[in-house]
Amino acid sequence: MNITHPESLIFWTVIVFVVLFILLRKFAWKPILSAVNNRESKIEEALEAAKKAREEMENLQADNEKMLAEARAERDAMLKEAREIKDKIIADAKEAAATQGAAILEQAKAEIESEKKSALVELKTEVANISLEIAQKVVKEELSDEAKQLKQVEKMLNEVTLN
Protein backbone atom coordinates (compact mmCIF):
# COMPACT_ATOMS: atom_id res chain seq x y z
CA MET A 1 0.00 0.00 0.00
CA ASN A 2 1.11 3.53 -0.64
CA ILE A 3 1.14 5.96 2.17
CA THR A 4 -0.30 9.15 0.79
CA HIS A 5 -0.73 12.45 2.62
CA PRO A 6 0.01 10.92 6.04
CA GLU A 7 -0.85 14.16 7.79
CA SER A 8 -4.57 13.74 7.22
CA LEU A 9 -5.05 10.40 8.95
CA ILE A 10 -2.56 11.20 11.70
CA PHE A 11 -4.21 14.54 12.35
CA TRP A 12 -7.72 13.13 12.40
CA THR A 13 -6.77 10.07 14.38
CA VAL A 14 -5.23 12.19 17.10
CA ILE A 15 -8.20 14.59 17.16
CA VAL A 16 -10.86 11.89 17.03
CA PHE A 17 -9.11 9.69 19.52
CA VAL A 18 -8.59 12.47 22.03
CA VAL A 19 -12.18 13.70 21.70
CA LEU A 20 -13.53 10.17 21.82
CA PHE A 21 -11.37 9.39 24.82
CA ILE A 22 -12.50 12.49 26.73
CA LEU A 23 -16.18 11.97 25.89
CA LEU A 24 -16.16 8.28 26.69
CA ARG A 25 -14.19 8.75 29.86
CA LYS A 26 -16.65 11.32 31.14
CA PHE A 27 -19.92 9.88 29.89
CA ALA A 28 -19.24 6.18 29.66
CA TRP A 29 -16.22 4.63 31.33
CA LYS A 30 -16.36 6.48 34.62
CA PRO A 31 -20.10 5.99 35.23
CA ILE A 32 -19.91 2.36 34.11
CA LEU A 33 -16.85 1.49 36.15
CA SER A 34 -18.10 3.28 39.24
CA ALA A 35 -21.47 1.53 38.92
CA VAL A 36 -19.73 -1.80 38.59
CA ASN A 37 -17.47 -1.00 41.52
CA ASN A 38 -20.47 0.07 43.56
CA ARG A 39 -22.24 -3.12 42.77
CA GLU A 40 -19.22 -5.23 43.57
CA SER A 41 -18.68 -3.52 46.89
CA LYS A 42 -22.38 -3.95 47.63
CA ILE A 43 -22.18 -7.62 46.83
CA GLU A 44 -19.09 -7.92 48.95
CA GLU A 45 -20.82 -6.15 51.82
CA ALA A 46 -23.86 -8.38 51.47
CA LEU A 47 -21.68 -11.46 51.47
CA GLU A 48 -19.80 -10.17 54.49
CA ALA A 49 -23.07 -9.47 56.27
CA ALA A 50 -24.38 -12.91 55.41
CA LYS A 51 -21.17 -14.45 56.69
CA LYS A 52 -21.46 -12.45 59.88
CA ALA A 53 -25.08 -13.44 60.32
CA ARG A 54 -24.18 -17.06 59.79
CA GLU A 55 -21.40 -16.81 62.33
CA GLU A 56 -23.77 -15.18 64.79
CA MET A 57 -26.27 -17.90 64.12
CA GLU A 58 -23.62 -20.49 64.77
CA ASN A 59 -22.61 -18.73 67.95
CA LEU A 60 -26.22 -18.60 69.03
CA GLN A 61 -26.66 -22.24 68.28
CA ALA A 62 -23.51 -23.08 70.16
CA ASP A 63 -24.77 -20.99 73.08
CA ASN A 64 -28.08 -22.73 72.95
CA GLU A 65 -26.44 -26.09 72.96
CA LYS A 66 -24.20 -25.06 75.78
CA MET A 67 -27.15 -23.83 77.76
CA LEU A 68 -29.03 -27.00 77.01
CA ALA A 69 -26.10 -29.08 78.12
CA GLU A 70 -25.80 -27.01 81.27
CA ALA A 71 -29.49 -27.37 81.98
CA ARG A 72 -29.26 -31.08 81.43
CA ALA A 73 -26.27 -31.34 83.73
CA GLU A 74 -28.10 -29.27 86.32
CA ARG A 75 -31.13 -31.44 86.06
CA ASP A 76 -29.01 -34.53 86.43
CA ALA A 77 -27.29 -33.03 89.42
CA MET A 78 -30.61 -32.10 90.95
CA LEU A 79 -31.99 -35.56 90.38
CA LYS A 80 -28.93 -37.09 91.90
CA GLU A 81 -29.15 -34.82 94.86
CA ALA A 82 -32.83 -35.60 95.26
CA ARG A 83 -32.06 -39.28 95.10
CA GLU A 84 -29.38 -38.87 97.70
CA ILE A 85 -31.66 -36.85 99.91
CA LYS A 86 -34.36 -39.44 99.51
CA ASP A 87 -31.96 -42.23 100.36
CA LYS A 88 -30.72 -40.28 103.33
CA ILE A 89 -34.21 -39.56 104.54
CA ILE A 90 -35.13 -43.18 104.21
CA ALA A 91 -31.98 -44.24 105.99
CA ASP A 92 -32.52 -41.67 108.67
CA ALA A 93 -36.11 -42.72 109.04
CA LYS A 94 -35.10 -46.31 109.29
CA GLU A 95 -32.51 -45.50 111.86
CA ALA A 96 -34.89 -43.30 113.79
CA ALA A 97 -37.54 -45.97 113.64
CA ALA A 98 -35.10 -48.55 114.82
CA THR A 99 -33.87 -46.40 117.66
CA GLN A 100 -37.37 -45.41 118.60
CA GLY A 101 -38.54 -49.00 118.39
CA ALA A 102 -35.69 -50.07 120.54
CA ALA A 103 -36.47 -47.28 122.97
CA ILE A 104 -40.13 -48.24 123.03
CA LEU A 105 -39.16 -51.85 123.52
CA GLU A 106 -36.80 -50.84 126.26
CA GLN A 107 -39.46 -48.71 127.85
CA ALA A 108 -41.98 -51.51 127.53
CA LYS A 109 -39.52 -53.86 129.08
CA ALA A 110 -38.84 -51.40 131.85
CA GLU A 111 -42.52 -50.89 132.40
CA ILE A 112 -43.12 -54.59 132.44
CA GLU A 113 -40.31 -54.93 134.89
CA SER A 114 -41.67 -52.20 137.07
CA GLU A 115 -45.18 -53.58 136.73
CA LYS A 116 -43.82 -56.90 137.71
CA LYS A 117 -42.05 -55.39 140.61
CA SER A 118 -45.05 -53.47 141.76
CA ALA A 119 -47.14 -56.60 141.26
CA LEU A 120 -44.68 -58.53 143.33
CA VAL A 121 -44.77 -55.84 145.96
CA GLU A 122 -48.54 -55.89 145.85
CA LEU A 123 -48.47 -59.63 146.02
CA LYS A 124 -46.13 -59.52 148.89
CA THR A 125 -48.38 -57.05 150.64
CA GLU A 126 -51.35 -59.27 149.79
CA VAL A 127 -49.46 -62.29 150.97
CA ALA A 128 -48.54 -60.47 154.08
CA ASN A 129 -52.13 -59.42 154.56
CA ILE A 130 -53.35 -62.92 153.85
CA SER A 131 -50.70 -64.26 156.10
CA LEU A 132 -51.75 -61.80 158.72
CA GLU A 133 -55.39 -62.81 158.30
CA ILE A 134 -54.39 -66.43 158.40
CA ALA A 135 -52.30 -65.73 161.37
CA GLN A 136 -55.22 -63.93 162.93
CA LYS A 137 -57.50 -66.86 162.17
CA VAL A 138 -54.86 -69.36 163.23
CA VAL A 139 -54.27 -67.44 166.34
CA LYS A 140 -58.03 -67.42 166.92
CA GLU A 141 -58.25 -71.18 166.21
CA GLU A 142 -55.13 -71.90 168.13
CA LEU A 143 -56.58 -70.22 170.92
CA SER A 144 -59.41 -72.65 170.83
CA ASP A 145 -57.82 -75.82 169.66
CA GLU A 146 -54.13 -76.20 169.26
CA ALA A 147 -54.25 -79.15 167.01
CA LYS A 148 -56.86 -77.65 164.84
CA GLN A 149 -55.04 -74.45 164.72
CA LEU A 150 -51.97 -76.13 163.41
CA LYS A 151 -53.96 -78.08 160.89
CA GLN A 152 -55.58 -74.87 159.79
CA VAL A 153 -52.30 -73.13 159.37
CA GLU A 154 -50.96 -75.96 157.32
CA LYS A 155 -54.04 -76.07 155.14
CA MET A 156 -54.02 -72.38 154.55
CA LEU A 157 -50.42 -72.39 153.78
CA ASN A 158 -51.05 -75.03 151.25
CA GLU A 159 -53.78 -73.02 149.70
CA VAL A 160 -51.60 -70.02 149.31
CA THR A 161 -49.35 -70.74 146.51
CA LEU A 162 -46.74 -68.31 145.64
CA ASN A 163 -47.42 -68.41 142.03
Place this chain on the structure above:
Amino acid sequence: MIAKTTIKRTLLLFLMFTSILGFSQEHHEAEKKADTEEEFDATELIMHHISDAHEFHVADINGESISFPLPVILWTDNGLVTFMSSEFHHDNTGEHVVEKNGMKFVRLHEEIYYANKHGGITLNEEHHAENRRPLNFSITKNVFSLFLAAALMLLIFIPTARSYKKGNGVMPKGIGRFMEPLILFVRDDIAKPNIGEKKYKAYMPYLLTVFFLIWIGNIFGLIPFFPFSGTLTNDILFTGVMAAITFLITQFSGNKEYWGHIFWMPGIPVPMKIIMAPIELIGIFTKPFALMIRLFANITAGHIIILSLFSLIFIFGTAWVSPVSVGFALFMNVLELLVAALQAYVFTLLSALFIGQAVAEHDHH
Protein backbone atom coordinates in the same frame (compact mmCIF):
# COMPACT_ATOMS: atom_id res chain seq x y z
CA MET B 1 -35.89 0.53 24.38
CA ILE B 2 -32.30 1.75 24.30
CA ALA B 3 -31.45 -0.60 21.48
CA LYS B 4 -34.38 0.78 19.52
CA THR B 5 -33.31 4.40 19.95
CA THR B 6 -29.75 3.43 19.12
CA ILE B 7 -30.85 1.86 15.85
CA LYS B 8 -32.97 4.92 15.11
CA ARG B 9 -30.06 7.24 15.76
CA THR B 10 -27.71 5.17 13.65
CA LEU B 11 -30.17 5.15 10.78
CA LEU B 12 -30.61 8.88 11.14
CA LEU B 13 -26.89 9.37 10.97
CA PHE B 14 -26.62 7.36 7.76
CA LEU B 15 -29.58 9.13 6.25
CA MET B 16 -28.01 12.46 7.03
CA PHE B 17 -24.83 11.50 5.26
CA THR B 18 -26.52 10.03 2.25
CA SER B 19 -29.14 12.73 1.79
CA ILE B 20 -26.84 15.68 2.21
CA LEU B 21 -23.95 14.46 0.16
CA GLY B 22 -25.67 12.10 -2.21
CA PHE B 23 -24.01 9.57 -4.41
CA SER B 24 -22.08 10.71 -7.36
CA GLN B 25 -22.40 8.50 -10.32
CA GLU B 26 -19.76 8.87 -12.88
CA HIS B 27 -19.64 7.48 -16.32
CA HIS B 28 -16.38 6.09 -17.38
CA GLU B 29 -17.03 4.56 -20.68
CA ALA B 30 -13.53 5.15 -21.86
CA GLU B 31 -11.99 3.71 -18.73
CA LYS B 32 -14.32 0.77 -18.84
CA LYS B 33 -13.15 -0.15 -22.31
CA ALA B 34 -9.57 0.19 -21.27
CA ASP B 35 -10.22 -1.95 -18.19
CA THR B 36 -11.74 -4.82 -20.12
CA GLU B 37 -8.90 -4.84 -22.56
CA GLU B 38 -6.31 -4.59 -19.84
CA GLU B 39 -4.83 -7.66 -18.25
CA PHE B 40 -6.30 -8.32 -14.81
CA ASP B 41 -3.85 -7.06 -12.22
CA ALA B 42 -4.50 -8.65 -8.86
CA THR B 43 -1.74 -6.70 -7.12
CA GLU B 44 -3.18 -3.39 -8.17
CA LEU B 45 -6.69 -4.43 -7.15
CA ILE B 46 -5.55 -5.53 -3.75
CA MET B 47 -3.35 -2.53 -3.17
CA HIS B 48 -6.18 -0.27 -4.21
CA HIS B 49 -8.52 -1.96 -1.73
CA ILE B 50 -6.22 -1.73 1.21
CA SER B 51 -5.08 1.83 0.51
CA ASP B 52 -6.67 4.98 1.72
CA ALA B 53 -8.71 7.00 -0.78
CA HIS B 54 -10.36 10.36 -1.15
CA GLU B 55 -13.71 8.87 -1.96
CA PHE B 56 -15.56 5.89 -0.67
CA HIS B 57 -15.93 3.44 -3.49
CA VAL B 58 -19.27 1.72 -3.11
CA ALA B 59 -19.75 -0.42 -6.21
CA ASP B 60 -19.22 -0.69 -9.91
CA ILE B 61 -22.46 -1.09 -11.82
CA ASN B 62 -22.12 -1.60 -15.58
CA GLY B 63 -18.74 0.04 -15.51
CA GLU B 64 -20.10 3.05 -13.68
CA SER B 65 -18.14 3.59 -10.59
CA ILE B 66 -20.43 4.56 -7.74
CA SER B 67 -18.58 6.37 -5.03
CA PHE B 68 -19.48 8.23 -1.93
CA PRO B 69 -17.65 11.54 -2.20
CA LEU B 70 -15.74 12.71 0.85
CA PRO B 71 -14.59 16.21 1.64
CA VAL B 72 -11.14 17.28 0.57
CA ILE B 73 -9.58 19.69 3.03
CA LEU B 74 -6.36 21.32 1.94
CA TRP B 75 -4.13 23.74 3.74
CA THR B 76 -2.64 25.61 0.82
CA ASP B 77 -0.36 28.58 0.35
CA ASN B 78 -3.50 30.73 0.33
CA GLY B 79 -5.16 29.17 3.35
CA LEU B 80 -7.86 26.58 3.76
CA VAL B 81 -9.49 25.10 0.66
CA THR B 82 -12.30 22.60 0.80
CA PHE B 83 -14.26 20.81 -1.88
CA MET B 84 -15.78 17.40 -2.43
CA SER B 85 -13.60 14.68 -3.83
CA SER B 86 -16.18 14.11 -6.58
CA GLU B 87 -14.79 17.22 -8.29
CA PHE B 88 -11.85 15.15 -9.45
CA HIS B 89 -14.30 12.99 -11.42
CA HIS B 90 -12.55 9.84 -10.30
CA ASP B 91 -9.38 11.01 -11.90
CA ASN B 92 -6.29 9.67 -10.23
CA THR B 93 -3.87 10.24 -13.04
CA GLY B 94 -3.19 13.97 -12.64
CA GLU B 95 -5.13 14.97 -15.71
CA HIS B 96 -8.27 16.54 -14.30
CA VAL B 97 -7.60 19.96 -12.85
CA VAL B 98 -9.72 21.35 -10.05
CA GLU B 99 -9.53 25.09 -9.67
CA LYS B 100 -10.24 26.63 -6.29
CA ASN B 101 -9.26 30.00 -4.83
CA GLY B 102 -7.21 30.67 -7.89
CA MET B 103 -5.17 27.55 -7.38
CA LYS B 104 -5.13 24.48 -9.56
CA PHE B 105 -5.04 21.01 -8.04
CA VAL B 106 -4.50 17.66 -9.65
CA ARG B 107 -4.65 14.22 -8.14
CA LEU B 108 -2.16 11.47 -8.86
CA HIS B 109 -2.43 8.13 -7.07
CA GLU B 110 -4.52 9.58 -4.24
CA GLU B 111 -2.08 12.41 -3.64
CA ILE B 112 -3.25 15.94 -4.35
CA TYR B 113 -0.64 18.28 -5.87
CA TYR B 114 -0.52 21.84 -7.09
CA ALA B 115 -0.79 21.63 -10.86
CA ASN B 116 2.24 22.76 -12.82
CA LYS B 117 2.19 25.58 -15.37
CA HIS B 118 0.65 23.32 -17.99
CA GLY B 119 -2.07 22.14 -15.63
CA GLY B 120 -0.54 18.76 -15.05
CA ILE B 121 2.02 16.70 -13.25
CA THR B 122 5.75 16.85 -13.76
CA LEU B 123 7.23 13.40 -13.31
CA ASN B 124 10.85 12.70 -12.56
CA GLU B 125 12.83 9.72 -13.83
CA GLU B 126 11.41 7.47 -11.15
CA HIS B 127 7.89 8.40 -12.19
CA HIS B 128 7.31 10.32 -9.01
CA ALA B 129 5.59 13.67 -9.07
CA GLU B 130 7.87 16.63 -8.64
CA ASN B 131 5.00 19.00 -7.98
CA ARG B 132 4.63 20.63 -4.61
CA ARG B 133 1.63 19.59 -2.63
CA PRO B 134 -0.53 21.34 -0.04
CA LEU B 135 -1.02 19.90 3.41
CA ASN B 136 -3.89 17.50 3.04
CA PHE B 137 -6.33 17.10 5.90
CA SER B 138 -9.02 15.45 3.82
CA ILE B 139 -11.66 13.26 5.30
CA THR B 140 -10.44 10.17 3.51
CA LYS B 141 -12.04 6.76 3.54
CA ASN B 142 -10.11 5.75 6.63
CA VAL B 143 -10.84 9.01 8.40
CA PHE B 144 -14.49 8.50 7.55
CA SER B 145 -14.29 4.98 9.01
CA LEU B 146 -12.66 6.45 12.08
CA PHE B 147 -15.52 8.93 12.51
CA LEU B 148 -18.01 6.16 12.02
CA ALA B 149 -16.30 3.92 14.56
CA ALA B 150 -16.06 6.78 17.05
CA ALA B 151 -19.75 7.64 16.53
CA LEU B 152 -20.73 4.02 16.98
CA MET B 153 -18.71 3.82 20.19
CA LEU B 154 -20.46 6.89 21.57
CA LEU B 155 -23.82 5.42 20.56
CA ILE B 156 -23.01 2.16 22.28
CA PHE B 157 -21.29 3.22 25.45
CA ILE B 158 -23.10 6.35 26.53
CA PRO B 159 -26.42 4.43 26.54
CA THR B 160 -24.56 1.65 28.33
CA ALA B 161 -23.61 4.11 31.07
CA ARG B 162 -27.20 5.35 31.20
CA SER B 163 -28.53 1.83 31.46
CA TYR B 164 -26.96 1.60 34.91
CA LYS B 165 -29.05 4.50 36.13
CA LYS B 166 -32.19 2.69 35.06
CA GLY B 167 -31.05 -0.31 37.00
CA ASN B 168 -30.75 1.77 40.17
CA GLY B 169 -27.07 2.22 39.57
CA VAL B 170 -26.49 -1.41 40.32
CA MET B 171 -27.56 -3.66 37.50
CA PRO B 172 -27.40 -2.55 33.88
CA LYS B 173 -30.45 -2.87 31.70
CA GLY B 174 -30.65 -3.55 27.98
CA ILE B 175 -27.45 -2.81 26.09
CA GLY B 176 -25.49 -2.56 29.33
CA ARG B 177 -26.00 -6.25 30.01
CA PHE B 178 -24.40 -6.96 26.69
CA MET B 179 -21.45 -4.62 27.03
CA GLU B 180 -20.63 -5.13 30.69
CA PRO B 181 -18.92 -8.51 30.30
CA LEU B 182 -16.64 -6.99 27.66
CA ILE B 183 -15.79 -4.04 29.87
CA LEU B 184 -15.18 -6.37 32.80
CA PHE B 185 -13.04 -8.54 30.55
CA VAL B 186 -10.79 -5.56 29.82
CA ARG B 187 -10.68 -4.74 33.51
CA ASP B 188 -10.20 -8.21 34.97
CA ASP B 189 -8.17 -9.93 32.28
CA ILE B 190 -6.16 -7.09 30.79
CA ALA B 191 -5.77 -4.16 33.19
CA LYS B 192 -5.70 -5.81 36.62
CA PRO B 193 -3.22 -8.63 35.99
CA ASN B 194 -0.80 -6.46 33.99
CA ILE B 195 -0.90 -3.09 35.68
CA GLY B 196 -1.76 -4.23 39.17
CA GLU B 197 -4.67 -3.88 41.52
CA LYS B 198 -3.49 -0.54 42.85
CA LYS B 199 -2.82 1.44 39.73
CA TYR B 200 -5.00 -0.01 36.98
CA LYS B 201 -7.88 2.40 37.51
CA ALA B 202 -6.20 5.42 35.95
CA TYR B 203 -5.50 3.50 32.74
CA MET B 204 -8.90 1.89 32.34
CA PRO B 205 -10.44 4.65 30.16
CA TYR B 206 -7.52 4.48 27.76
CA LEU B 207 -7.47 0.70 27.56
CA LEU B 208 -11.22 0.49 27.06
CA THR B 209 -11.20 3.17 24.35
CA VAL B 210 -8.33 1.51 22.51
CA PHE B 211 -9.77 -1.97 22.83
CA PHE B 212 -13.19 -1.10 21.49
CA LEU B 213 -11.95 1.33 18.83
CA ILE B 214 -9.57 -1.25 17.40
CA TRP B 215 -12.13 -4.01 17.62
CA ILE B 216 -14.83 -1.96 15.94
CA GLY B 217 -12.29 -0.73 13.38
CA ASN B 218 -11.32 -4.32 12.61
CA ILE B 219 -14.92 -5.44 12.30
CA PHE B 220 -15.77 -2.53 10.00
CA GLY B 221 -13.11 -3.78 7.63
CA LEU B 222 -14.83 -7.14 7.45
CA ILE B 223 -18.21 -5.73 6.49
CA PRO B 224 -17.93 -5.56 2.72
CA PHE B 225 -20.45 -2.81 1.95
CA PHE B 226 -20.88 0.90 2.46
CA PRO B 227 -20.57 2.65 4.90
CA PHE B 228 -18.23 0.10 6.39
CA SER B 229 -15.47 -1.77 4.55
CA GLY B 230 -13.01 1.01 5.26
CA THR B 231 -10.44 -0.58 7.49
CA LEU B 232 -8.96 1.77 9.97
CA THR B 233 -6.61 -0.80 11.36
CA ASN B 234 -4.97 -1.80 8.10
CA ASP B 235 -3.57 1.68 7.85
CA ILE B 236 -0.15 1.82 9.43
CA LEU B 237 -0.69 5.49 10.25
CA PHE B 238 -3.66 4.71 12.47
CA THR B 239 -1.91 1.85 14.24
CA GLY B 240 1.13 4.07 14.48
CA VAL B 241 -0.79 6.81 16.24
CA MET B 242 -2.31 4.27 18.61
CA ALA B 243 1.09 2.81 19.38
CA ALA B 244 2.50 6.30 19.84
CA ILE B 245 -0.18 7.10 22.40
CA THR B 246 0.63 3.91 24.28
CA PHE B 247 4.31 4.88 24.05
CA LEU B 248 3.65 8.34 25.49
CA ILE B 249 1.45 7.01 28.29
CA THR B 250 4.09 4.42 29.14
CA GLN B 251 6.92 6.94 29.27
CA PHE B 252 4.97 9.48 31.29
CA SER B 253 3.83 6.81 33.73
CA GLY B 254 7.35 5.50 34.15
CA ASN B 255 8.51 5.65 37.75
CA LYS B 256 12.04 5.89 39.08
CA GLU B 257 12.54 2.16 38.99
CA TYR B 258 11.41 1.93 35.37
CA TRP B 259 14.03 4.44 34.27
CA GLY B 260 16.50 2.87 36.64
CA HIS B 261 16.02 -0.46 34.91
CA ILE B 262 16.59 1.14 31.55
CA PHE B 263 19.70 3.20 32.23
CA TRP B 264 21.31 1.32 35.12
CA MET B 265 20.00 -2.22 35.21
CA PRO B 266 20.29 -3.46 38.78
CA GLY B 267 21.79 -6.81 39.64
CA ILE B 268 24.37 -7.08 36.86
CA PRO B 269 28.04 -6.06 36.66
CA VAL B 270 28.89 -2.49 35.66
CA PRO B 271 30.22 -3.28 32.15
CA MET B 272 26.97 -5.13 31.48
CA LYS B 273 25.04 -2.15 32.76
CA ILE B 274 26.75 0.00 30.18
CA ILE B 275 25.98 -2.46 27.41
CA MET B 276 22.39 -2.92 28.51
CA ALA B 277 21.50 0.77 28.68
CA PRO B 278 21.41 1.41 24.90
CA ILE B 279 19.64 -1.92 24.33
CA GLU B 280 16.98 -1.04 26.85
CA LEU B 281 16.72 2.45 25.38
CA ILE B 282 16.08 0.98 21.94
CA GLY B 283 13.61 -1.39 23.61
CA ILE B 284 11.47 1.55 24.65
CA PHE B 285 10.89 2.31 20.99
CA THR B 286 10.76 -1.20 19.58
CA LYS B 287 7.89 -2.19 21.85
CA PRO B 288 5.37 0.32 20.48
CA PHE B 289 6.86 -0.16 17.02
CA ALA B 290 6.02 -3.85 17.29
CA LEU B 291 2.53 -2.89 18.43
CA MET B 292 2.07 -0.76 15.35
CA ILE B 293 3.38 -3.39 12.92
CA ARG B 294 1.56 -6.30 14.56
CA LEU B 295 -1.90 -4.80 14.29
CA PHE B 296 -1.30 -3.37 10.83
CA ALA B 297 0.22 -6.55 9.45
CA ASN B 298 -2.35 -8.90 10.91
CA ILE B 299 -5.33 -7.01 9.58
CA THR B 300 -3.75 -6.20 6.24
CA ALA B 301 -2.66 -9.80 5.74
CA GLY B 302 -6.19 -11.02 6.34
CA HIS B 303 -7.56 -8.59 3.80
CA ILE B 304 -4.92 -9.48 1.24
CA ILE B 305 -5.68 -13.17 1.61
CA ILE B 306 -9.42 -12.66 1.14
CA LEU B 307 -8.88 -10.38 -1.85
CA SER B 308 -6.36 -12.80 -3.34
CA LEU B 309 -8.85 -15.64 -3.06
CA PHE B 310 -11.41 -13.63 -4.97
CA SER B 311 -8.78 -12.55 -7.48
CA LEU B 312 -8.23 -16.22 -8.30
CA ILE B 313 -11.55 -16.21 -10.13
CA PHE B 314 -10.30 -13.49 -12.46
CA ILE B 315 -6.79 -14.85 -12.77
CA PHE B 316 -8.10 -18.23 -13.91
CA GLY B 317 -10.77 -16.45 -15.88
CA THR B 318 -13.44 -18.97 -15.01
CA ALA B 319 -16.40 -18.96 -12.66
CA TRP B 320 -15.68 -22.59 -11.78
CA VAL B 321 -13.04 -21.46 -9.34
CA SER B 322 -15.57 -19.39 -7.44
CA PRO B 323 -16.83 -22.18 -5.12
CA VAL B 324 -13.26 -22.72 -3.96
CA SER B 325 -12.64 -18.99 -3.66
CA VAL B 326 -15.89 -18.33 -1.86
CA GLY B 327 -15.39 -21.29 0.45
CA PHE B 328 -11.90 -20.27 1.43
CA ALA B 329 -12.85 -16.61 1.64
CA LEU B 330 -15.74 -17.48 3.94
CA PHE B 331 -13.37 -19.46 6.12
CA MET B 332 -10.91 -16.57 6.11
CA ASN B 333 -13.65 -14.11 6.94
CA VAL B 334 -14.69 -16.15 9.96
CA LEU B 335 -11.05 -16.42 10.95
CA GLU B 336 -10.70 -12.67 10.52
CA LEU B 337 -13.65 -12.17 12.81
CA LEU B 338 -11.63 -13.98 15.45
CA VAL B 339 -8.49 -12.07 14.53
CA ALA B 340 -10.43 -8.79 14.80
CA ALA B 341 -11.16 -9.46 18.46
CA LEU B 342 -7.82 -11.13 19.07
CA GLN B 343 -5.74 -8.25 17.72
CA ALA B 344 -7.77 -5.72 19.68
CA TYR B 345 -7.11 -7.88 22.74
CA VAL B 346 -3.41 -8.25 21.97
CA PHE B 347 -2.93 -4.54 21.37
CA THR B 348 -4.70 -3.65 24.60
CA LEU B 349 -2.97 -6.42 26.52
CA LEU B 350 0.48 -5.35 25.40
CA SER B 351 -0.33 -1.69 26.07
CA ALA B 352 -1.37 -2.69 29.58
CA LEU B 353 1.77 -4.81 29.91
CA PHE B 354 4.06 -1.93 28.92
CA ILE B 355 2.26 0.46 31.22
CA GLY B 356 2.44 -2.19 33.94
CA GLN B 357 6.20 -2.46 33.49
CA ALA B 358 6.52 1.30 33.74
CA VAL B 359 4.54 1.62 36.96
CA ALA B 360 5.64 -1.64 38.61
CA GLU B 361 7.14 -1.46 42.05
CA HIS B 362 9.72 -4.17 42.38
CA ASP B 363 10.15 -5.90 45.67
CA HIS B 364 13.68 -7.18 45.15
CA HIS B 365 16.20 -4.88 46.80
